Amino acid sequence: MPDSLMYQSEETYVVLETNQPEYFLSAAELLEKLKAVLAQHPDSLPPDLHRFSTLEAQAKHLMETGCDFNLDSDHYLQWYVVRLEK
Numbered sequence: 833m834p835d836s837l838m839y840q841s842e843e844t845y846v847v848l849e850t851n852q853p854e855y856f857l858s859a860a861e862l863l864e865k866l867k868a869v870l871a872q873h874p875d876s877l878p879p880d881l882h883r884f885s886t887l888e889a890q891a892k893h894l895m896e897t898g899c900d901f902n903l904d905s906d907h908y909l910q911w912y913v914v915r916l917e918k
Contacts, residue, residue, distance in 0.1 A: 848910040850903075859895070862911055866891035866901070873903050 843859040857865060867887050870877065877890070878898075884890045894901065900910040 844914050844916050845911045846914045848908075850907040850909075856914070856916075857911075863888075863891055863895055865909075866895055869901060869903070869909055870894070876901070876903055 845857050845859070845862045846854050847857055847862065847865070848854050867890075870881075870887055870890055878894070878901075880897075881890045881894060884893055895911070899912055900908060902908050
C-alpha cells in the first residue's frame with residue numbers, strides 16, 4: 833500500500849511508455865491520458881474495471897489503485913507518483 837505522505841502535496845506522476853522517453857504529468861493530465869488509453873483499448877480492460885460503468889470511473893480507479901496497464905504483449909503504460917523539489 834502506498835504511503836499516504838506521498839499524496840499530501842501536489843501529485844505529479846512520472847509516466848513510462850513503450851519506446852518513449854519518460855515524462856511527467858499532473859494527476860488531472862494522467863487521468864485524461866488513462867481515459868484515452870482505456871477508450872482505445874476496451875478489450876484490454878483488467879477484470880476489476882468491468883464493474884465501473886463510466887470511462888471516468890474506470891480511469892480514476894486504475895490511477896488510484898494501479899501503476900501499470902499492459903496494452904498488449906509488446907506495449908505498456910506505467911505511472912508512479914513522484915515528489916518534485918521546489
